[in-house]
Amino acid sequence: MLTVVAIVFFGRLALNLFVWQAEYPLAAPFAKLFTSEPFERRDLVTYAVTCIFGAAWIVTGLVLEEAVYGVLGTVVLLFVGLGLLRRAILQRFPDLPYAQIFIACGIAFALFFPIVSYALESVFHLGLPLRYWFDLSILILTYVMLGWGLNIVVGLAGLLDLGYVAFYAVGAYTFALLATHFGFGFWMCLPIAGAAAALWGVILGFPVLRLRGDYLAIVTLAFGEIVRIVLLNWTEVTGGPNGIAGIPKPTFFGLPFSPFAEGMTFSKFFGVPYDGLYALIFLYYVILVLALLTNLVTLRLRRLPVGRAWEAMREDEIACRSLGINTTLTKLSAFATGAMFGGLAGCFFATRQGFVSPESFTFIESAIILAIVVLGGMGSQLGVAIAAVVMVGGFEALRHTAGLQAIFGDEFDPALYRMLLFGIAMVGIMVWRPRGLVSSRAPTIALGDADTISGDLVRQGRG
Amino acid sequence: MAETGKTRGQKFVSALSDSALAAIIAFALFSLLLGLRTVDGATGLTLEPGRACC
Numbered sequence: 001m002l003t004v005v006a007i008v009f010f011g012r013l014a015l016n017l018f019v020w021q022a023e024y025p026l027a028a029p030f031a032k033l034f035t036s037e038p039f040e041r042r043d044l045v046t047y048a049v050t051c052i053f054g055a056a057w058i059v060t061g062l063v064l065e066e067a068v069y070g071v072l073g074t075v076v077l078l079f080v081g082l083g084l085l086r087r088a089i090l091q092r093f094p095d096l097p098y099a100q101i102f103i104a105c106g107i108a109f110a111l112f113f114p115i116v117s118y119a120l121e122s123v124f125h126l127g128l129p130l131r132y133w134f135d136l137s138i139l140i141l142t143y144v145m146l147g148w149g150l151n152i153v154v155g156l157a158g159l160l161d162l163g164y165v166a167f168y169a170v171g172a173y174t175f176a177l178l179a180t181h182f183g184f185g186f187w188m189c190l191p192i193a194g195a196a197a198a199l200w201g202v203i204l205g206f207p208v209l210r211l212r213g214d215y216l217a218i219v220t221l222a223f224g225e226i227v228r229i230v231l232l233n234w235t236e237v238t239g240g241p242n243g244i245a246g247i248p249k250p251t252f253f254g255l256p257f258s259p260f261a262e263g264m265t266f267s268k269f270f271g272v273p274y275d276g277l278y279a280l281i282f283l284y285y286v287i288l289v290l291a292l293l294t295n296l297v298t299l300r301l302r303r304l305p306v307g308r309a310w311e312a313m314r315e316d317e318i319a320c321r322s323l324g325i326n327t328t329l330t331k332l333s334a335f336a337t338g339a340m341f342g343g344l345a346g347c348f349f350a351t352r353q354g355f356v357s358p359e360s361f362t363f364i365e366s367a368i369i370l371a372i373v374v375l376g377g378m379g380s381q382l383g384v385a386i387a388a389v390v391m392v393g394g395f396e397a398l399r400h401t402a403g404l405q406a407i408f409g410d411e412f413d414p415a416l417y418r419m420l421l422f423g424i425a426m427v428g429i430m431v432w433r434p435r436g437l438v439s440s441r442a443p444t445i446a447l448g449d450a451d452t453i454s455g456d457l458v459r460q461g462r463g
Numbered sequence: 464m465a466e467t468g469k470t471r472g473q474k475f476v477s478a479l480s481d482s483a484l485a486a487i488i489a490f491a492l493f494s495l496l497l498g499l500r501t502v503d504g505a506t507g508l509t510l511e512p513g514r515a516c517c
Contacts, residue, residue: 004493009486016478416508 163224171346197343243357377436
């Protein structure tokens with residue numbers, strides 16, 4: 001209690017004296033790390049002093065054997081170092097297409113990460129936690145795909161959907177029911193799950209055609225809850241709270257990964273010893289392909305008349321209708337397309353888990369997916385991917401914060417406070433970057449040069 | 464943010480009063496939690512009466 005009051009008092013006093021009232025605010029040099037303003041001498045002095053402080057903290061941490069000082073020092077040094085590096089690169093090569101380079105590096109990393117890490121582990125036996133890494137990567141990619149799917153509805157068409165998890169559930173249960181009752185495999189059920197979710201997207205779309213804004217949000221939220229409650233109570237079909245177990249894993253062109261499967265297996269076919277990681281690597285590539293497919297389809301659809309109609313409807317529905325665009329079809333197509341990708345992700349989720357239950361499709365899932373879209377910057381594909389990595393990976397990082405336990409005591413478990421930290425992060429983003437992490441937009445179609453504009457000029461999520 | 468004064472003394476006093484006000488607000492907000500402690504129960508984090516201090 002006293003700590004909190006002291007932090008507020010001294011923190012605000014320092015902000016008042018050295019930032020808000022100061023002629024030369026202390027925050028100014030650090031803000032320059034993110035701009036192209038020229039450095040002054042006092043900026044360089046501030047950086048030097050900061051680096052000395054950071055190094056001193058690291059040394060203190062090593063001497064006292066307290067991890068928290070080391071972490072603090074490293075964060076400070078990394079912040080200043082990477083900022084200066086960014087400025088230096090921008091100054092040296094001002095005209096490079098940085099966004100494209102970043103995207104290409106991200107895709108290359110996603111493509112080679114499992115193979116390279118598995119090869120390194122196989123050759124050098126480094127003791128890397130590969131199973132954990134692959135599981136986490138699969139989870140992140142699932143949320144990237146869900147974020148991109150919802151981005152069609154919220155970011156492009158401007159229809160605020162708080163019940164997106166319902167389509168995820170429809171996809172998962174479609175596969176689970178078809179697999180357990182009729183013995184269908186994953187690849188056969190994947191398009192069926194997508195089609196079923198798209199159908200439910202249209203079914204949801206019809207009653208909400210005339211709604212917009214808050215009312216639309218309430219109805220979609222209710223839809224998500226209706227689907228979950230039906231799954232929970234229709235025990236004869238869905239298994240109720242017990243869920244559906246024994247969902248088959250995907251096969252590699254008909255070759256199962258399990259060593260207990262009858263007939264030819266993946267290991268026997270390729271003549272390699274059985275390793276449980278093969279199945280995980282395969283699942284990783286399946287969700288990577290599905291996510292990239294979602295992105296590709298979205299990018300292509302944006303250039304088609306239907307995509308341009310979505311964006312026109314987002315900007316002004318009345319003007320859109322007066323131009324002769326059929327808003328009924330436009331809305332339904334947005335709901336159906338977004339839902340289809342949710343259904344595909346749900347089908348993948350079911351096969352990865354091997355078990356589905358209504359517990360996996362609560363409102364908090366919808367909230368997290370929507371938060372990913374909003375934090376990333378509605379309508380921005382890159383922003384949504386970054387936000388998914390930050391949010392899902394960030395939550396996981398909270399499990400490995402021994403440094404915080406040094407401050408708050410051994411009983412402190414940061415993972416328990418992650419919703420609180422999540423809320424603080426949301427407030428911070430809304431204060432400093434109200435249009436999301438990637439807040440600039442390049443027009444999909446332009447007559448002349450496609451100039452990038454600020455996200456403030458785009459009306460997302462107002463539908 | 465505190466009202467900025469003209470002289471250094473005025474600036475310091477306004478900064479101090481602003482910070483004191485913020486501290487009082489923080490105390491008022493967190494005073495509701497005095498005597499309680501957060502326990503990781505079966506249903507998530509719950510507040511329970513803390514141990515008697517005397």
